[in-house]
Amino acid sequence: MVYDAIATRMAALQQAIVGACRQVSGDVKRLPTLVAASKGQSVAAIEAAIALGVTDFGENRVQEAQEKWPEIKVRHPHLRLHLIGPLQSNKVADAVALFDVIETVDRIKIADALAAEAAKTRRSLDYYIQVNIGEESQKSGVLPAELDNLLKHAREGGHLNIVGLMGVPPADANPAPYFALLAKLATRYGMKQLSMGMSHDFDVAIRLGATHVRIGTALFGTRI
Ligand SMILES: *Cc1c(COP(=O)(O)O)cnc(C)c1O
Numbered sequence: 715m716v717y718d719a720i721a722t723r724m725a726a727l728q729q730a731i732v733g734a735c736r737q738v739s740g741d742v743k744r745l746p747t748l749v750a751a752s753k754g755q756s757v758a759a760i761e762a763a764i765a766l767g768v769t770d771f772g773e774n775r776v777q778e779a780q781e782k783w784p785e786i787k788v789r790h791p792h793l794r795l796h797l798i799g800p801l802q803s804n805k806v807a808d809a810v811a812l813f814d815v816i817e818t819v820d821r822i823k824i825a826d827a828l829a830a831e832a833a834k835t836r837r838s839l840d841y842y843i844q845v846n847i848g849e850e851s852q853k854s855g856v857l858p859a860e861l862d863n864l865l866k867h868a869r870e871g872g873h874l875n876i877v878g879l880m881g882v883p884p885a886d887a888n889p890a891p892y893f894a895l896l897a898k899l900a901t902r903y904g905m906k907q908l909s910m911g912m913s914h915d916f917d918v919a920i921r922l923g924a925t926h927v928r929i930g931t932a933l934f935g936t937r938i
Pocket of ligand 1: 751753774798799882911912913914928929930931932
C-alpha cells in the first residue's frame with residue numbers, strides 16, 4: 715500500500731527530473747541527486763523509498779532524525795543522511811554523530827562548533843552553507859552579503875569540507891531569479907554542489923543548475 719503509492723510518485727518524479735535535465739542540455743547522464751525530505755514520514759515510507767533506489771534523505775530536526783534513523787542506518791549503511799533544517803548549538807554533537815551531510819551552516823558560531831566537533835570525533839561530513847537568498851527575516855541562512863565572510867572563516871579553520879550552497883526561495887515569488895543568484899554565488903566561490911528545488915519548483919531549479927533537489931510531498935504524499 716505505502717510502497718505502491720510511493721512507487722507511482724517515484725516513477726512520475728524521475729520522469730519529471732529527466733524532462734527538466736533534457737531542457738538544460740539534452741544530457742541526461744548526470745541527473746541531480748534526489749534528496750528525499752522525510753520529515754513527518756514513517757520508517758515504513760522511508761523503507762519503501764530505499765527499496766525504490768533512493769540513497770539520500772533529508773531530515774529537518776535532529777531529534778526526529780535520532781528517533782527514526784539509527785535503526786534504518788544499521789540496515790542500510792550506504793545511505794547518506796542530510797540535515798536540511800536549522801541547527802542549534804546544543805544539537806551539534808548529535809548532528810555530527812548521525813548525519814553525513816549538513817546543509818544548513820549559516821553562521822560563524824555554528825561553523826566553529828561543527829569544526830570543533832568534527833575534529834574531536836574525526837567524523838568527516840560534507841557541509842553546505844545555507845544562503846537566505848530572499849533576504850527574508852523569518853528564514854534561516856546567511857545573507858548573500860555576508861556569505862564571503864562566513865565562507866572565509868569556515869575555510870580558514872580547515873575542518874569543514876564545504877562543498878556547496880543550499881537555499882529556499884520566498885514562498886510566493888517566481889523562484890527563478892533566486893535559484894540563479896544561488897548558482898551565481900556557487901560559481902563565484904568555486905563550489906560544485908547546489909542544493910535547491912523542492913516539490914513545486916524542482917524543475918526550475920534543475921534548469922538553473924541544481925545538483926541536489928530536496929523533495930518531500932511529490933515523493934511521499936502529504937505529510938501527516
Ligand atoms: C520539507 C522540506 C523540503 C521538501 O519540501 P516539499 O515541498 O515537501 O517537497 C525541502 N527542503 C526543506 C528545507 C524542507 O524543510
